[in-house]
Amino acid sequence: MTQEDKIYTACMIVIGDEILSGRTRDANLAWIAVQLNEIGVRLREARVIPDVEATIVDTVNEARGRFDYVFTSGGIGPTHDDITADAIAKAFGVAIEVHPEAVARMQARFGFGEMTPARLRMARIPAGASLIDNPVSQAPGFRIENVFVMAGIPAIMQAMFNGFRDQLVGGLPLRSRTIGAFVTEGQIAAALGQLQEKYADVAIGSYPFQREGRYGTSIVIRGTDLTRLGAAAADYIVLVRDLGAEVLEDILN
Amino acid sequence: MTQEDKIYTACMIVIGDEILSGRTRDANLAWIAVQLNEIGVRLREARVIPDVEATIVDTVNEARGRFDYVFTSGGIGPTHDDITADAIAKAFGVAIEVHPEAVARMQARFGFGEMTPARLRMARIPAGASLIDNPVSQAPGFRIENVFVMAGIPAIMQAMFNGFRDQLVGGLPLRSRTIGAFVTEGQIAAALGQLQEKYADVAIGSYPFQREGRYGTSIVIRGTDLTRLGAAAADYIVLVRDLGAEVLEDILN
Numbered sequence: 001m002t003q004e005d006k007i008y009t010a011c012m013i014v015i016g017d018e019i020l021s022g023r024t025r026d027a028n029l030a031w032i033a034v035q036l037n038e039i040g041v042r043l044r045e046a047r048v049i050p051d052v053e054a055t056i057v058d059t060v061n062e063a064r065g066r067f068d069y070v071f072t073s074g075g076i077g078p079t080h081d082d083i084t085a086d087a088i089a090k091a092f093g094v095a096i097e098v099h100p101e102a103v104a105r106m107q108a109r110f111g112f113g114e115m116t117p118a119r120l121r122m123a124r125i126p127a128g129a130s131l132i133d134n135p136v137s138q139a140p141g142f143r144i145e146n147v148f149v150m151a152g153i154p155a156i157m158q159a160m161f162n163g164f165r166d167q168l169v170g171g172l173p174l175r176s177r178t179i180g181a182f183v184t185e186g187q188i189a190a191a192l193g194q195l196q197e198k199y200a201d202v203a204i205g206s207y208p209f210q211r212e213g214r215y216g217t218s219i220v221i222r223g224t225d226l227t228r229l230g231a232a233a234a235d236y237i238v239l240v241r242d243l244g245a246e247v248l249e250d251i252l253n
Numbered sequence: 254m255t256q257e258d259k260i261y262t263a264c265m266i267v268i269g270d271e272i273l274s275g276r277t278r279d280a281n282l283a284w285i286a287v288q289l290n291e292i293g294v295r296l297r298e299a300r301v302i303p304d305v306e307a308t309i310v311d312t313v314n315e316a317r318g319r320f321d322y323v324f325t326s327g328g329i330g331p332t333h334d335d336i337t338a339d340a341i342a343k344a345f346g347v348a349i350e351v352h353p354e355a356v357a358r359m360q361a362r363f364g365f366g367e368m369t370p371a372r373l374r375m376a377r378i379p380a381g382a383s384l385i386d387n388p389v390s391q392a393p394g395f396r397i398e399n400v401f402v403m404a405g406i407p408a409i410m411q412a413m414f415n416g417f418r419d420q421l422v423g424g425l426p427l428r429s430r431t432i433g434a435f436v437t438e439g440q441i442a443a444a445l446g447q448l449q450e451k452y453a454d455v456a457i458g459s460y461p462f463q464r465e466g467r468y469g470t471s472i473v474i475r476g477t478d479l480t481r482l483g484a485a486a487a488d489y490i491v492l493v494r495d496l497g498a499e500v501l502e503d504i505l506n
Binding site: 021023026029033037045046049050055079081116121188190205222 | 272276278279282286290295296297299300331332333370371374438439441442456458459460461
């Protein structure tokens with residue numbers, strides 16, 4: 001679905017002490033950023049917060065008011081430190097209860113005899129939420145209003161997202177043109193600032209790199225209109241050649 | 254320096270459109286998390302925000318009031334999209350001006366003739382800030398009150414942090430004991446919750462993994478007192494063996 005006029009925004013909330021301790025390196029943020037771009041939703045902020053109820057409640061409540069979509073990952077497993085579902089229920093001021101459909105899905109996997117209290121904990125869902133399918137290990141995520149609550153394990157998070165991505169309404173996808181050359185940021189900075197002023201409807205970013213012992217810069221031009229991206233890119237390529245350099249790479253995404 | 258009674262907290266703010274677009278995967282958060290643990294500072298939150306002045310101002314002002322230390326990475330280069338220094342000045346309500354010592358350091362590298370306006374931009378520092386040394390490419394970061402402003406390129410960010418790390422005051426370092434075994438979270442969840450209640454002064458986290466086609470769980474016990482970590486770990490190892498499993502790994506950090 002596409003609604004062209006509005007800009008749709010999102011916030012990603014990564015929940016887990018293990019990310020903040022450095023034990024686990026988050027892989028979900030970069031993945032979801034790319035997916036959201038494709039469906040025309042702009043990831044405007046990401047937060048990494050600990051498994052602390054008050055922090056989850058406050059962060060979710062702030063984010064769901066400020067952004068069109070909020071995605072969370074982490075903290076929906078069976079152990080005592082998995083407190084995300086309870087915190088989300090609290091954030092919305094609703095009860096949390098064992099969801100019959102969630103139980104049924106998990107029973108289909110584990111069998112009735114294996115539905116331990118710990119596993120039953122994963123079937124506790126805030127009242128009014130709808131289930132998010134988990135084709136990997138059955139224990140579902142859930143959606144409540146504009147908040148999508150997913151598992152932290154990347155393979156499960158991705159499967160959950162892919163299950164509901166068709167339900168997300170976005171605007172025009174953000175396209176990007178990336179042009180790399182052995183020019184330094186110092187050499188191009190002034191002209192690049194002028195280029196940004198000339199093409200105010202695209203966003204021009206500049207990222208230095210080092211390759212084969214030489215310094216270079218990748219320029220990323222982002223926008224929804226490919227014609228404007230092309231015009232800004234053409235101007236930039238002239239600039240690179242005027243500096244006696246060649247374009248090393250030119251990628252449209 | 255160590256001050257044992259107080260718990261020192263920190264927030265990391267990663268600034269850059271390129272992280273939120275998924276183009277670049279942040280490497281600074283995990284690195285700094287580990288460093289802070291070693292000096293007894295707890296990373297309590299991380300935020301990834303775009304190169305938007307109002308967002309940087311609001312985020313820095315909120316964070317510097319809530320945490321003992323705030324670290325930022327990104328947006329201090331020479332191009333038009335590098336707006337972090339200006340935003341920090343605005344957040345503190347101070348002017349931004351070319352810092353003579355910053356110019357001198359950069360001239361020592363580039364030579365006087367090469368101090369282009371773009372490079373001079375990197376010498377603009379909020380009034381009252383002190384410089385953070387950049388041994389890699391000279392353009393300095395800066396510290397203003399409890400906010401440390403660093404480059405986004407990991408090698409430079411790390412060199413900057415290592416230059417001022419001895420100035421950071423921390424509490425007791427957070428130690429961790431990680432114990433992995435082929436037991437599922439479902440099997441141990443109830444007993445683990447009781448273990449957490451028994452050892453309320455340590456934090457017990459549980460992280461499922463899959464290895465050689467089998468499901469297992471890593472338990473991480475965190476705290477400042479090695480004796481308590483050891484006691485909780487011993488109890489947990491009994492639990493693992495009662496389930497007929499063996500400890501696959503047992504790591505003290």
